Amino acid sequence: MKRQKRTTIYDIAQKLNLAASSVSRALSDSNKINAETKALVLKTAAEMNYQQNAMASNLRKGNNPTIGVVVPRINQYFFSNVIAGLEEITFKKGYNLVICQSNELHAREVEGVNALVNQNVSCIVISIAAEKGSSDHLQQVLDRNIQLIQFDRVVAGLETLKVLNDNRKGAYEAVVHLIEQGYRRIALLEGPQELHIFRERKEGYIAALNDHGFPVLPELMYANAWTKELGAEATSRLLDMQDPPDAIFASTSDFAALGVLEVASNKGIRIPEALGICGYSNEPFTEITSPSITTIDQFSVEMGKTIGNLHFQEMDHFGPKDSIKTVNVTPKLIVRKSTQRKQQ
Amino acid sequence: MKRQKRTTIYDIAQKLNLAASSVSRALSDSNKINAETKALVLKTAAEMNYQQNAMASNLRKGNNPTIGVVVPRINQYFFSNVIAGLEEITFKKGYNLVICQSNELHAREVEGVNALVNQNVSCIVISIAAEKGSSDHLQQVLDRNIQLIQFDRVVAGLETLKVLNDNRKGAYEAVVHLIEQGYRRIALLEGPQELHIFRERKEGYIAALNDHGFPVLPELMYANAWTKELGAEATSRLLDMQDPPDAIFASTSDFAALGVLEVASNKGIRIPEALGICGYSNEPFTEITSPSITTIDQFSVEMGKTIGNLHFQEMDHFGPKDSIKTVNVTPKLIVRKSTQRKQQ
DNA sequence: TTTATAATTGCAATCGATTGCCTAAAATAT
DNA sequence: ATATTTTAGGCAATCGATTGCAATTATAAA
Numbered sequence: 063m064k065r066q067k068r069t070t071i072y073d074i075a076q077k078l079n080l081a082a083s084s085v086s087r088a089l090s091d092s093n094k095i096n097a098e099t100k101a102l103v104l105k106t107a108a109e110m111n112y113q114q115n116a117m118a119s120n121l122r123k124g125n126n127p128t129i130g131v132v133v134p135r136i137n138q139y140f141f142s143n144v145i146a147g148l149e150e151i152t153f154k155k156g157y158n159l160v161i162c163q164s165n166e167l168h169a170r171e172v173e174g175v176n177a178l179v180n181q182n183v184s185c186i187v188i189s190i191a192a193e194k195g196s197s198d199h200l201q202q203v204l205d206r207n208i209q210l211i212q213f214d215r216v217v218a219g220l221e222t223l224k225v226l227n228d229n230r231k232g233a234y235e236a237v238v239h240l241i242e243q244g245y246r247r248i249a250l251l252e253g254p255q256e257l258h259i260f261r262e263r264k265e266g267y268i269a270a271l272n273d274h275g276f277p278v279l280p281e282l283m284y285a286n287a288w289t290k291e292l293g294a295e296a297t298s299r300l301l302d303m304q305d306p307p308d309a310i311f312a313s314t315s316d317f318a319a320l321g322v323l324e325v326a327s328n329k330g331i332r333i334p335e336a337l338g339i340c341g342y343s344n345e346p347f348t349e350i351t352s353p354s355i356t357t358i359d360q361f362s363v364e365m366g367k368t369i370g371n372l373h374f375q376e377m378d379h380f381g382p383k384d385s386i387k388t389v390n391v392t393p394k395l396i397v398r399k400s401t402q403r404k405q406q
Numbered sequence: 407m408k409r410q411k412r413t414t415i416y417d418i419a420q421k422l423n424l425a426a427s428s429v430s431r432a433l434s435d436s437n438k439i440n441a442e443t444k445a446l447v448l449k450t451a452a453e454m455n456y457q458q459n460a461m462a463s464n465l466r467k468g469n470n471p472t473i474g475v476v477v478p479r480i481n482q483y484f485f486s487n488v489i490a491g492l493e494e495i496t497f498k499k500g501y502n503l504v505i506c507q508s509n510e511l512h513a514r515e516v517e518g519v520n521a522l523v524n525q526n527v528s529c530i531v532i533s534i535a536a537e538k539g540s541s542d543h544l545q546q547v548l549d550r551n552i553q554l555i556q557f558d559r560v561v562a563g564l565e566t567l568k569v570l571n572d573n574r575k576g577a578y579e580a581v582v583h584l585i586e587q588g589y590r591r592i593a594l595l596e597g598p599q600e601l602h603i604f605r606e607r608k609e610g611y612i613a614a615l616n617d618h619g620f621p622v623l624p625e626l627m628y629a630n631a632w633t634k635e636l637g638a639e640a641t642s643r644l645l646d647m648q649d650p651p652d653a654i655f656a657s658t659s660d661f662a663a664l665g666v667l668e669v670a671s672n673k674g675i676r677i678p679e680a681l682g683i684c685g686y687s688n689e690p691f692t693e694i695t696s697p698s699i700t701t702i703d704q705f706s707v708e709m710g711k712t713i714g715n716l717h718f719q720e721m722d723h724f725g726p727k728d729s730i731k732t733v734n735v736t737p738k739l740i741v742r743k744s745t746q747r748k749q750q
Numbered sequence: 751t752t753t754a755t756a757a758t759t760g761c762a763a764t765c766g767a768t769t770g771c772c773t774a775a776a777a778t779a780t
Numbered sequence: 781a782t783a784t785t786t787t788a789g790g791c792a793a794t795c796g797a798t799t800g801c802a803a804t805t806a807t808a809a810a
Binding site: 070082085086089117120 | 767
């Protein structure tokens with residue numbers, strides 16, 4: 063095994079009898095260098111198999127063209143799509159993408175953020191963990207003048223860029239759709255109210271009911287039905303009521319909606335005739351259940367791209383002080399069989 | 407906005423009237439430093455909000471505790487799970503994870519790999535793009551003495567660490583299962599044969615047929631049925647044969663299997679009685695189709711962990727020269743309704 | 751008390767690329 | 781022919797942390 067030491071600009075300089083600074087200028091396409099010299103350097107660099115040492119360059123330049131991402135789980139449909147969209151943009155700009163997952167734990171989130179700060183990344187993109195905790199670590203990011211973009215799940219108090227889905231609107235439209243389909247007792251499966259996304263969806267639900275003259279009934283709002291299992295349990299309870307709902311809006315996730323679907327199917331309840339079901343997120347599987355599930359698409363890949371563009375836009379045009387802006391991505395209702403009981 | 411300059415070890419040294427080297431020793435927990443001094447430095451560092459500059463440290467130490475990952479698509483179930491598993495390990499070791507996606511394009515793969523080489527990462531983990539191309543970029547990684555771990559889709563000629571699924575075995579077991587269920591004319595949906603994973607699955611299919619005295623019929627092997635759409639098309643063709651298959655093994659993916667399922671259902675063919683269907687990958691949706699789809703689990707999260715462990719193991723115990731090892735992850739057949747026509 | 755040894759700490763070079771400043775040569779203007 | 785401006789390229793400092801070596805002090809041994 064030939065341990066082939068890395069070629070540096072000094073090696074190139076020596077070979078060509080130049081100063082390292084000239085080599086550097088040639089490689090960085092500076093205009094303070096003769097065209098012929100530049101060409102010669104470029105040619106020699108290629109021959110010598112030169113690859114820039116990014117660490118040295120970044121150190122000197124005092125910045126690291128890298129964006130750090132911290133999400134609860136990388137392998138969750140929504141997040142992996144956001145990351146894919148973001149990568150699309152960062153790659154074009156020659157930026158690197160460093161990824162951490164918090165596993166919904168606050169301590170891990172803090173560790174991840176600190177590691178990124180150490181790396182002196184130029185931006186940290188985060189969707190916070192469900193576990194509650196202080197936001198000192200995020201405040202530190204700001205204090206260190208590193209751009210911070212929160213998305214989806216955000217901390218309210220911090221003055222940062224935010225990219226959000228309009229959860230209120232998504233939920234509102236879903237409920238309006240249910241009303242239009244003739245459902246009259248629409249139940250809500252809620253998520254943990256610590257996360258604003260779930261509060262907003264609840265608001266949308268309530269607003270839609272209010273706007274259409276429907277009563278908001280506490281007995282139809284079921285807390286913490288976050289997973290498929292919890293969704294299933296909630297459904298059992300709701301359907302056992304003396305006056306059960308005729309539609310269930312699983313505002314937490316499509317997984318909860320799937321739980322609803324399974325329980326209702328097992329009970330022999332006809333969907334969508336006797337029970338309407340609507341989920342949230344447009345997970346791929348919602349299309350292939352029987353019946354297919356009405357849900358809300360969050361444009362996750364788009365969201366990732368929006369985040370990336372926002373970063374570069376802000377870098378180019380404004381100083382960090384202007385960075386207290388919120389971009390909303392509008393979700394879209396995807397109507398499928400589980401709520402379609404009127405003919406189109 | 408207070409542009410708060412980063413605290414360096416020099417700032418700490420100055421404040422405490424020490425040399426920077428002593429501060430460095432205290433922070434790195436060297437044994438060449440007095441315990442009291444160390445404590446004082448640590449305390450002061452915390453007060454001054456010190457965060458190490460990883461770029462400077464890495465430059466000096468000549469290594470970057472980072473693993474780079476290049477995959478075709480981040481937001482594909484299999485890959486996002488591998489990455490999640492890998493992150494689990496790297497995080498524990500304090501390593502960073504940098505991600506690139508090739509989008510199945512060779513040129514982008516090369517670019518991504520080069521960017522990682524520039525970063526001087528200590529390991530590159532890659533699953534190659536479907537698009538064909540030279541593997542010079544990978545050879546360069548080796549020449550530069552950077553560890554290279556290929557997984558899932560690998561280039562044969564290169565002497566690198568590899569983490570693979572035993573695709574042959576997975577396919578073999580699936581076909582044996584189909585035979586045991588009484589299926590007699592088992593068709594195969596093949597993937598692009600440039601990728602060895604698809605060649606191996608085909609081998610497994612053929613071997614199982616041979617071992618059980620079944621003929622291998624070219625007319626039952628359908629090339630390039632990679633996606634749901636292609637799987638659907640293949641199914642139409644196969645079922646229109648004068649002597650159609652009674653089972654279809656979609657060795658390419660569960661998506662292809664889904665295409666099979668939809669076409670067969672629409673034709674009113676009863677599954678699993680008249681047609682058995684088996685996919686590959688254990689995508690989440692296979693559990694919730696009707697009927698649920700028999701498939702092969704690749705233990706993707708485990709695979710990611712295996713990759714991570716392999717890296718650190720090799721680092722600890724061997725020099726890079728020993729790094730020509732292949733680790734196989736054994737897949738597991740998940741039997742579901744789409745192939746169960748005998749009572750258990 | 752003197753010498754040998756160990757424990758601390760400081761000094762300065764180093765990792766590799768970038769960049770402000772300066773000089774020499776070449777090009778242009780007077 | 782002389783003065784002025786450009787252009788090209790070199791020198792050396794710098795980014796921030798690490799580390800081999802030397803220097804100093806404290807401790808132990810003789």
